[in-house]
Amino acid sequence: MKIRSTFIALFTCALASSVARADILLGAPGVPAGTRIATKVPFKIDYNLNNSYKFIFSGIQAKGDTLGAPGSSGTNGNGGQFHLQATVSGGSGCNTSERIGKIEFRNIQEYNTAPLKTILISPAAVFKANSSPIDISLEWKGNGNAHKPNGIFNILGEYQKDPPVPTGSLSFLVGRWILEDNPNPEGTATIVRE
16 A cells, blocks of 8 residues: 555656656657657757758747746746747858847746747748758757746748659750850750651
8 A cells, every 4th residue: 555655746746846847849841740859948958860862941930928938027928038949051062151030028027928929031941952951950950048938939941852753844946045144155955856
């Protein structure tokens, strides 16, 4: 009987500690849901998408709540600032090197009460492989003094692991065609039947 009650007490303590834990779920296209989580502030968490074809970084979004910020100005949840930053970069062979998106909350109260906050990047940053697959690096950062933050922080966009398989067909008349990029001709192409 004593062993059973000890087991139940340990199970209850473990369950209580998992409920009290703070989590900011970090998301992005190509990243399996729930695999990247920040449990405290400040944080810096990286993720790599290896052997990729294309990644479009179009913005970031965040929402959540905290227990406030430490210190006299933050005991009611109104003190301290909270800054979130996402960085997407492409490795060698990529047409774009790096792009950063930032969301700033003036104070913890704003973070606690704001609706889903979305910042779009215009134009969107397109990371695309030129001749061979590229590695895309994603980084989520959070700075400030938020105490036990919860919520979400997402990198918005699109991810493509492999290029699409060509579909459809083209048909041309037999002959000689001038290739041009207005207004200067760029050469000729000859089409023959085999």
